[in-house]
Amino acid sequence: MPADAIEFIHNTQDGVSPSDLADTVTELFKNVSRAQALNIWREKMEKYYKRDENQLKSAAILLREFGDDVDIFEPVGVPADVEVLAWGMKKIAGPLRAESLRRRRWMQHVYNTNSRNLELYAIMGELDNAGFPLAYCLMSTATSISPDKRKKTLTAFLSCAKARYGLQPKFAHPHAKISICWWHVDDAVGKRLKSSKLSTTRYKPAKAREEFSFIALDFIPTSKADKDEYEGGKPDDLSDDEDDTPPDLTHNPSRLTFKLPAPQPSLPRRTDAHGIPIIRLPPGPFVEIYGQSDSDSDDDFEDSEDEVADELEVVGQKRKRTSKRPFCPIELQSRVLQMMKEHSHVHALIPGYCHPSADGIRYWAVKQMYDLCVANDLREVWAYLWGNWYRKGRWELWVRSAHPTIPRLRTTMICESHWRKLKQDYLHEYHSPRLDLLVWIILTKLCKTYTTKLTKFLTPSCRTRMSELPSWRDTFRKTWRSLEKRDISDRVHDTYRPDVNRWVCSCPAFLVSRFLLCKHLVQRVQVVPATFFREVKRRHTVPFWQHPALISLHDGNDGPALQALGADLPQDLDVPEDEDEDDDQEPAVYIETAADREFDASAATFEAEFDREIQRVEEFLAGLKYQKQFRDRRMLDALQKKGSGFFRLAQACLVKERKAQSTSGQAAQTWDPQLADAMYYRPRPRVAERET
Incomplete structure (x- = not known):
């Protein structure tokens, strides 16, 4: 490679992307390829991040060099065969902690960010509905055979972050409410409703009836249950959902345990006009299997009990039963999803829509969905929805009525935006970078933008441009101004009863609004100035929006409508400063459970099964190489087809x-x-x- 080309690359500013640099070099030096230019650029950049040939060791050394910017965590309780590297962003978490903004946190991980295939986790904090990265964790459990390896590692990582920065979130999208992202709930349920597979989650009607007396014991799926179908994997309380066989307490090696399936209800027989049951006799020996005789017809040999759901196909000398009944009809899929969306949004603080208590809301939601399934004979759909979304332990994960206050956000889009920025703005120039390079990019490029953004947010100034504020405020302003122009019929006021002082309305639009707004509330206050959209504060409880400019039009004596709160209203309590005084205590000793012992036994089984499959493929590959000499086209056709x-x-x-x-x-x-x-x-x- 020409020396002047190498010198040109070394003298180029570091901020130039490698792709643009390669294009420039290939234009100036015709005999230099892109690969050569990129290799020289890579060698030049290694001095910034490469400290050792071992990637994990090099990344750890690099983190210590950035001691002024990061806190290196030493997680306690991580299995010895798990690779982990964790650190906190000191310049971001410190100011956020000083502001006591510890109310909401997210944690999410992403794949395909480095050549070692370590999973990258991030804890995101919130300031004015904008996300900021607080801590990161690189983890690999690929070679680990320890039970609960990922859970133990993440628990240790979160414990370090909590002890160092005093994190005590109210929402985490036993003191925080775990919230599943609604986008993922809608996606998972929508895909399952469109599936043609009938076998679904195991369903125990007796357990469901213990909670709700209106659930019938005979309304159960007619298809065989799939014991492995659970959204997000098998739950910890699996015994609540399955009729497991009792354990063999005698450990008798000669004992055989049989489990008989529960009897399935038969469909009602068809009757004629006089109410007499119609009996269909099976075809006799005179029926031609390969062709239809003159004496038979398609209607004479239908199976009466399964006439609606199934049809019989003739295959050779056998009759094959193929299901024609869908899991959920197309015309009902959107209705089920819309009903779930309403159930996820209702809350006791929003009056007039359903029961004003968390238990009453769940009763109302379960009965509404159950009645829909019964009315349309959606047995499998009900079993799936109950086992994955409506039973205790799952209901609390996706509805906001399970917590006394309402979170400001419903999805993990802040985390998704963080990963998109990392991948699209920085990692798109690097294909599977080394771990130390990934850490260097996060510290010097990605988090630098967040630090600048946080400093701007916390520095008092006379900002007038909406572009300098979180992006949601501009969307909020456009939504508010649009609602000011909507027409309102006079008769709906008595129906929806908007309450400006509490900032709630019983209309359907308010329930599903991202900002908890509706035209009835917006048009019952005086026109707000432009500064309102830069200063208004959103709360987790009533009133949900608070600003002196929110003045009611219907009662001028109230003064600032949402500024003075009554003593009887729920308060948006801050986390006390001494909340985390006991964070320095020794971590709890992990107690081995039956699940751990079961995992130890299954680990060896997995290895053995995988080894058997590998051995089978290797033996078959050797056999295929032997077949090549015979040049038998039929063997090649069978191989390609099967x-x-x-x-x-x-x-x-x-x-x-x-x-x-x-x-x-x-x-x-x-x-x-x-x-x-x-x-x-x-x-x-x-x-x-x-x-x-």
Whole structure:
């Protein structure tokens, strides 16, 4: 490579993207390729981040060099065979803690950010509905066989963050409410309703009837249950959902345990016009199997009990039953999702829509969904919804009525925006970067923008431009101004009863509003000035919006409508300063459970099963190589036809690996439909980095 080209690359400013640099070099030096330019650029950049050949060790050394910006965590209780590196952002978490803004936190992880395939976790904090990264954790459990390995590691990581920064969130999207992102709930339920698979989550009507007497014992799925179908994996309280066989307390090796399926209800028989049951006799020996005789017809040999749901197909000398009944009809899918959306939004602080208590809301929601399923004979849909969303333990995860206050956000879009910024703004120039390079990018590029943004938020100034404030405020302003122009019919006031002092309304629009707004409330206060949209504060309880400019039009003696709060109203309590005095106590000793012992036994089983599959593939591969000498086309046709599914899986995995190892081109996308079969395939690192 020409010396002047190398010198040109070394003298280029570090802020230039490698792709633009490679384009410039190839234009100036015709004999230099993009790969050569990128290799020299990579060697130049290694002095900033590479401290050791071992990537994890190098990243740890790099973090210690940034001691003024980060706090290095030392998690306690992490299994010995788990790789973990955790740190906190001192310059971000410190100011947030000083402001006592510890009310809401998110934690989410992302894949495909480094060549070692370590999962990257981040804890996000909130200031004025804007997200800021507080701490990060790089973790790999790929080689670990310890039970609850991921749970123990994340618990240790969160304990370090809590002890260092005093985190005590009220919402975490036993003192915080765990909230599932509504976007993911809607996506999961929508996909399951569109599925044609009838077998669904195991359902115990007796357990459900113990809570709600209106649930009938005979309204159960007619298809066989799928014991492995649970949203998010099998729950910890699995015994509440399954009729498990009792454990063998005698440990008798000769004992055999049988489990008989529960009797399934039969559909009512069809009757004629006089009420006499219609009996269909099976076809006799005179019926032609391969062709229809003159004496029979399609209507004479239908199965009466399953006539609506099933039909019989003739395959050779056998009759095959194929299901034609959908899991959920198309015309009801949107109705079920809309009903779930309403159930997720209702809250005791919003009067006039349903029962004013958390227990009453759940009773109302369960009965409403159950009645819909019964009216349309959606047995499998009800079993799925109850087992995954409406029973105790799952209901609290996705509805806001389970907590006495209302969270400001309903999705994890702040976390998604954080990862999108990392991947699209910085990592798109690096294909599977080293761990130390990933850490260097986070510290010097990604978090630098958040530090600048936080400083601007916390510095008092006369900002007038909406662009300098969190993006939601501009959306809030546009929504408010739009509602000021809506027409309101005179008769709806008595129906919806908007209350400006509490800032609540019983109309359906207020219930599902992102900002808890509706035209009835907006038009019952005086026109707000422009400064209102930069200063208004949103609360977790009534009144949800508070500002001196919110003055009611209907009662001029109230003064600022939302400024003076009555003593009888719920208060938006701050976290006391001495909340975390006991955070320095020794961590609790982990007690081994039956699930841990079961995991130890299953780990060896998994390894053995995987080894058997690998051995089978290797033996078959050797046999295929032997077949090549015979040049038998029939064998090749059978291989391509019968093994097409396996070959598609292999192709998807190899394509994903090539994209991950490539230093040019577009990296593999997590949700690429062409690589859906390879979702759980972890690409190998590049050859040069497999030992680091």
